[in-house]
Amino acid sequence: MHLPADTITTVASAPAEATVVQMEGIAKRFDSVKALRGVDFDVAPGEVHALVGENGAGKSTLIKILAGIHRADAGRVLVGGEEVHLHGPADARRAGINFVFQELAPLPHFTVAEYMSLGQAHARRFGVLVDWRAMRRRAKAIADRFGLDFHLNSQMRDLSVAQQRMAEIGQALMHDARLVVMDEPTATLSDRETESLFRVIRELRSEGVAVVYVSHRLEEIFALADRVTVFRDGARIATHAIGDCTREQLVLEIIGAKQLVPRAQTDREVGEVVLETRGLTTATVRDVSLQLRRGEIVGLAGLVGSGRTEVARALFGLDRVKAGELLVAGRPVRLRGPRDAIGRGIGLLPEERKTEGLVTPMCVRENITIGALRKYARPSWGLLSKRRERAAARAYGASLQVKFAGPDAPITSLSGGNQQKVVLARIIDMGARILLLDEPTKGVDIGAKREMFALIRELAADGAAVLYISSEHEELAELCDRAVVMREGAVVAELDCERLDKSSILELSYGRREQ
Amino acid sequence: MSTTDVEAPGAPPAVASREATRGRLSQVVKRVGPKYATTVFLVVMFAFFAAENGKRFYSTDNISNILGQSSILGIVACGLTIPLIINSFDLSVGWAASFAGVLAATLAVNHGTVYAIAVTLAAGIAIGIVNGLVVSRLKVSSLIATLGMGAVLVGLAQKVNNSVVAGLPDDYTWLGQHKVGTIPVAAILMLILGGLLWVMATQTPLGRSMYAIGGSREASRLAGIRIGRITIVALAISGMMAALGGIILSSTVASGQPGAGDSLLLDGFTAAAIGTVTFRRGEYNVMGTVLAVLLLTTMLNGMTMIGWEPYWQNIVKGVILVAAVGASVGGGQDR
Numbered sequence A: 001m002h003l004p005a006d007t008i009t010t011v012a013s014a015p016a017e018a019t020v021v022q023m024e025g026i027a028k029r030f031d032s033v034k035a036l037r038g039v040d041f042d043v044a045p046g047e048v049h050a051l052v053g054e055n056g057a058g059k060s061t062l063i064k065i066l067a068g069i070h071r072a073d074a075g076r077v078l079v080g081g082e083e084v085h086l087h088g089p090a091d092a093r094r095a096g097i098n099f100v101f102q103e104l105a106p107l108p109h110f111t112v113a114e115y116m117s118l119g120q121a122h123a124r125r126f127g128v129l130v131d132w133r134a135m136r137r138r139a140k141a142i143a144d145r146f147g148l149d150f151h152l153n154s155q156m157r158d159l160s161v162a163q164q165r166m167a168e169i170g171q172a173l174m175h176d177a178r179l180v181v182m183d184e185p186t187a188t189l190s191d192r193e194t195e196s197l198f199r200v201i202r203e204l205r206s207e208g209v210a211v212v213y214v215s216h217r218l219e220e221i222f223a224l225a226d227r228v229t230v231f232r233d234g235a236r237i238a239t240h241a242i243g244d245c246t247r248e249q250l251v252l253e254i255i256g257a258k259q260l261v262p263r264a265q266t267d268r269e270v271g272e273v274v275l276e277t278r279g280l281t282t283a284t285v286r287d288v289s290l291q292l293r294r295g296e297i298v299g300l301a302g303l304v305g306s307g308r309t310e311v312a313r314a315l316f317g318l319d320r321v322k323a324g325e326l327l328v329a330g331r332p333v334r335l336r337g338p339r340d341a342i343g344r345g346i347g348l349l350p351e352e353r354k355t356e357g358l359v360t361p362m363c364v365r366e367n368i369t370i371g372a373l374r375k376y377a378r379p380s381w382g383l384l385s386k387r388r389e390r391a392a393a394r395a396y397g398a399s400l401q402v403k404f405a406g407p408d409a410p411i412t413s414l415s416g417g418n419q420q421k422v423v424l425a426r427i428i429d430m431g432a433r434i435l436l437l438d439e440p441t442k443g444v445d446i447g448a449k450r451e452m453f454a455l456i457r458e459l460a461a462d463g464a465a466v467l468y469i470s471s472e473h474e475e476l477a478e479l480c481d482r483a484v485v486m487r488e489g490a491v492v493a494e495l496d497c498e499r500l501d502k503s504s505i506l507e508l509s510y511g512r513r514e515q
Numbered sequence B: 001m002s003t004t005d006v007e008a009p010g011a012p013p014a015v016a017s018r019e020a021t022r023g024r025l026s027q028v029v030k031r032v033g034p035k036y037a038t039t040v041f042l043v044v045m046f047a048f049f050a051a052e053n054g055k056r057f058y059s060t061d062n063i064s065n066i067l068g069q070s071s072i073l074g075i076v077a078c079g080l081t082i083p084l085i086i087n088s089f090d091l092s093v094g095w096a097a098s099f100a101g102v103l104a105a106t107l108a109v110n111h112g113t114v115y116a117i118a119v120t121l122a123a124g125i126a127i128g129i130v131n132g133l134v135v136s137r138l139k140v141s142s143l144i145a146t147l148g149m150g151a152v153l154v155g156l157a158q159k160v161n162n163s164v165v166a167g168l169p170d171d172y173t174w175l176g177q178h179k180v181g182t183i184p185v186a187a188i189l190m191l192i193l194g195g196l197l198w199v200m201a202t203q204t205p206l207g208r209s210m211y212a213i214g215g216s217r218e219a220s221r222l223a224g225i226r227i228g229r230i231t232i233v234a235l236a237i238s239g240m241m242a243a244l245g246g247i248i249l250s251s252t253v254a255s256g257q258p259g260a261g262d263s264l265l266l267d268g269f270t271a272a273a274i275g276t277v278t279f280r281r282g283e284y285n286v287m288g289t290v291l292a293v294l295l296l297t298t299m300l301n302g303m304t305m306i307g308w309e310p311y312w313q314n315i316v317k318g319v320i321l322v323a324a325v326g327a328s329v330g331g332g333q334d335r
Helices: A059-066 A089-094 A112-117 A132-146 A161-174 A191-206 A218-224 A247-255 A308-315 A338-343 A353-357 A364-376 A386-399 A416-429 A446-461 A473-479 A502-510 B013-022 B024-058 B060-085 B093-111 B113-136 B142-160 B170-177 B185-203 B205-215 B217-222 B227-252 B264-275 B286-305 B310-330
Strands: A021-030 A033-043 A048-052 A074-079 A082-084 A097-100 A179-183 A210-214 A227-232 A235-241 A273-281 A288-293 A297-301 A323-328 A346-349 A434-438 A465-469 A482-487 A490-495
Touching: A021 A059, A033 A059, A033 A074, A033 A210, A033 A235, A048 A059, A048 A218, A059 A179, A059 A210, A089 A097, A097 A161, A112 A132, A112 A161, A132 A161, A132 A191, A161 A179, A161 A191, A191 A210, A191 A218, A210 A218, A218 A247, A227 A247, A235 A247, A273 A308, A273 A465, A288 A297, A288 A465, A288 A490, A297 A308, A297 A446, A297 A473, A297 A502, A308 A346, A308 A434, A308 A465, A338 A346, A346 A416, A353 A416, A353 B217, A364 A386, A364 A416, A364 B205, A386 A416, A416 A446, A434 A446, A446 A465, A446 A473, A473 A502, A482 A502, A490 A502, B024 B060, B024 B286, B060 B093, B060 B185, B060 B205, B060 B227, B060 B264, B060 B286, B093 B113, B093 B142, B093 B170, B093 B227, B093 B264, B113 B142, B113 B170, B113 B227, B142 B227, B170 B185, B170 B227, B185 B205, B185 B227, B185 B286, B205 B217, B205 B227, B217 B227, B264 B286, B264 B310, B286 B310
Parallel strands: A048 A210, A048 A227, A097 A179, A179 A210, A297 A465, A297 A482, A346 A434, A434 A465
Antiparallel strands: A021 A033, A021 A074, A074 A082, A227 A235, A273 A288, A273 A323, A482 A490
8 A cells, every 4th residue: 555544534345255356556657647556446246336536536547457458557456356467358358347438439330239249259150150140139138138228230320329338338238247347438328318327237236246337427426336436646535335425525535635716816808709600500519609709718618429529620620510600800711621720820729639639650849840830941942940940849848838858759758738738839839829729638637737727828818719628617617717518519508707617517518407 | 668668868877777787789789770670681681692692792783783773663662652651552653664664665766755754754743643632532542542543554554555665766775774984874863862852751841741641640630731732742753753763664674565664563662661660760761762672672683693593582572571561560669
């Protein structure tokens, strides 16, 4: 145990021989970020064990270690009391551990039955041919038992997100699981679908299967879990039997010493409207009207899949506008692609840092200058001046407080927060004054988050207009001047400074309160 | 992790002392080995062939011979390296070279050398532009688009001239046969064009954008890089270089022969793949390609000289292609 004893408030642990999975002293770091610092965790048969904590607290890392996706730097994993070495999800499956992950990995052309049968030792005919009829029978039995409501012959791509999620859960249930791990399974489910998922989980529990349940939604945890473990900053803070703790206690443990500070009153000067949409409609969002002023930070809130990213994509010329108007600096524009948007001073910090933000084989300097290379070409022959590029990289490094070994350090050597700042530097280098920031603090540690906030405030004070997309409602409440909340592709509310708080955003996002 | 991270600047002292105890040599080999493997291999091979057949292999004539033999493949391979940088394949280069050889020879006989070369180079560029348009506008995979173009070019070559074109003018054969001192004109051309493409790829905004596209197409698009336009430029360059290779080929053998350039495709890709384990590790690069072409040609020349049967050449080439690609994937980026 690497933690001082007093940080652990309560420990209720099952006896070792009765555990399905026991994890001891698990530690893991990514680059410079300590994701887990010597964590113990266990789950007993027929138990629903909830994991709670902020994004980046270490829950997902722990699960990925259990799945064999990440390898722990220290510690051991015991399944049924015996130490195991897991090298991938297949190993975990063999040990009877099944996973339903946060990100969906659907195979669009597979039928539901085929999808559910993935990774199975298939029933055979004549020893070689897959016995699809037997597979379908098996899938149907599972679907019936747990009340999954879709046709086993429909293709995955024709299912709603929620149905895809259920199919994925169905896939996990096809195996003789001793433990099912679910990472935010209800994030994209409606209330009714959530209810049927709960029914499935209770059914599993009654059959002696253990469930590890990761969720932000405390009401779900109180409705479902037997025990709950709180993570913060990569450490286990506490484990409680659900009857022994209160909601308030959990919230305090999750956010830690950090107080719910009131927003610093902005002394920024908010100027004229620089970006406006009127009834903007694309294939995925409809009738979105919002305004963005100079020097203003506007939050775009809502659940994953509510259309926030799609609004940003439309504003950046990536998704076609089917109806409605987009005005930049008061004039209506049509954006045919990112270049049109860039030319009008719009910059996008994409949600997927690794695939859409960074050019991973390149160094820090190249990643910064790639959007505005002309500036770094010598006038005579048009050849790039690496000296000038390095000077620019150092200048951005200083002003955005990017920590890197040097302008030519590989971009992969930087931590997530610093990588994000490099992409931000690129956008600024491209001359953007309207910043669309899509989940800029995703996967970034808490210290880096603070820095990112300060940076965004500074940029706004400097006259930039910021549209800030985030799933973390606390962040939105802390950073933004006002926020627009989306649900199912449409704007449901706009919260001004006074009404902007975490619970309002949450309730509006989930549709439990109407404006 | 830090021991495999070769690019990490300034290893901490603790690591350095551990290295010392483990043996510096193996560390050095690990560090510089992959980067200079091609060069080292070239030197070793020279030594081997020199030992086997010293005087003849080392003679000025033979060196000049190797350079001459490298030039056609060198020009074509440098060209096809450019689309590879942006992760596009130009599979039409071999057939484009064959087509260009027949076209240029036919035109040279009827209209003179300058006209023939100008029209053929323009045709090469046009082939590349069509490839590029199909890839960028119609969103056809470059593998399929350029393969289809290859079939079209076989047909076009037959339409232009379906037999050997002979009786080429002297100024036409000068390009492939003349030497400045002991160095063939074609080899000089290869080095100049290779140098220009290297500068383009590494020192200009265009080249940097190409490497960015190769590194991440989506991130490049969001950074405002014109992927479509650059794809067209890249394929136009490989088309032009393939046409030039075909012209020199027909000039060297003093005739336009159908199918003469077809084998340049496989050899060119082999060279480009070997090139990825040189200089810019794991990335296609013009310099590496040139070096790889010299290596391949030297090897084939040496093998012939010490009396290995010709069929060995193809077997060895195939093995090297796969080995080089394996090395570039395995020895490249960690993830």
